[in-house]
Amino acid sequence: KMTAGRKPLAVPDIVDVEEASASNGLAAMREQARELAVRNVEAEQHVRAVALQVGYQLPADCTDPDLIQRDISANMRRSVEACLEVGRGLAVLKAACEHGQFLARLDVLGIDHSVAKRFMQAATKFSNGATSHLLKAAGSQSKLFELLVLDDEQVEELELTGQTGELKIDDVAAMSVKELRAKLRELRHELKATEEISAEKTQRIETLQREAKRIAAAP
Numbered sequence: 400k401m402t403a404g405r406k407p408l409a410v411p412d413i414v415d416v417e418e419a420s421a422s423n424g425l426a427a428m429r430e431q432a433r434e435l436a437v438r439n440v441e442a443e444q445h446v447r448a449v450a451l452q453v454g455y456q457l458p459a460d461c462t463d464p465d466l467i468q469r470d471i472s473a474n475m476r477r478s479v480e481a482c483l484e485v486g487r488g489l490a491v492l493k494a495a496c497e498h499g500q501f502l503a504r505l506d507v508l509g510i511d512h513s514v515a516k517r518f519m520q521a522a523t524k525f526s527n528g529a530t531s532h533l534l535k536a537a538g539s540q541s542k543l544f545e546l547l548v549l550d551d552e553q554v555e556e557l558e559l560t561g562q563t564g565e566l567k568i569d570d571v572a573a574m575s576v577k578e579l580r581a582k583l584r585e586l587r588h589e590l591k592a593t594e595e596i597s598a599e600k601t602q603r604i605e606t607l608q609r610e611a612k613r614i615a616a617a618p
Contacts, residue, residue, distance in 0.1 A: 442495075449494040454526055455487035464495045468504055482540040486522025489515050517544050524554065533558050536572040545579050546571070548587060564589055 446462040449455075458470040471488040474481040489510075493501045505515050521543055525534060533554065537543045549557070556563040557571075564586045571579060 446491060446495045450487075450491045453487040453490050453522055455484070455491045457491070462495055464492060464500075464504065467492045467495055468508065471508060480534070482518060482543060483522050483526055483534075486518035486520070487526065490519045490522060493519075517547060520547055524551070530554060530558050532561075532568060533571070536568045538572065539576070541576045542571065542579055545576060545583060548583050553586075 443462045447457070450457050450462075458466045467488055471485055471492065474484045474488060492504060496504060502512060505512055510518075524547060525543065533546070534543070537546060546554070549563070553563040557566065557568055561568045566582055566586050570582065574582065
């Protein structure tokens with residue numbers, strides 16, 4: 400018998416544990432998908448930045464490593480002047496690959512890692528738009544790789560004046576790869592000797608200056 404004026408007790412809501420768990424799982428999946436989308440956008444931005452930096456035209460304006468790899472293969476089948484484009488492509492492919500994948504793709508392309516490195520170095524050194532005469536004189540991938548030993552100042556001097564040290568741009572065109580290699584080796588030795596003489600003179604001058612100051616300061 401209920402006492403007059405007393406309200407019935409409220410029945411507590413029953414929480415569906417399975418539904419709550421499913422909801423939490425869905426939220427976690429959404430968060431993972433969001434993080435993945437952010438990483439993909441950042442990765443694509445990085446690839447595009449590298450492509451812009453080295454002057455590489457992305458195939459179909461796409462950052463897909465498979466398309467870049469096929470584009471490199473196509474460039475490798477063209478004339479030797481395309482080696483700079485191969486180097487640009489390799490630089491961008493490296494940026495597009497996840498850690499550890501670049502070497503595997505080099506294997507597919509049939510490019511040794513050391514050779515790929517030289518392609519990319521050539522693209523960096525000779526892709527500034529101001530080395531057209533030197534590239535024409537080189538005329539081949541092999542000679543271009545030999546010219547990598549030149550520093551940026553020597554490359555600029557060779558392009559602007561037609562000569563750096565004892566090496567003339569006409570010599571680059573006329574020499575064989577073996578002759579060019581020997582000439583560049585000779586040029587490096589001359590440059591090293593000049594730098595050593597300059598350093599020795601500087602050291603002598605500094606020694607004389609210190610001695611003069613010591614004498615001047617003596618009572």
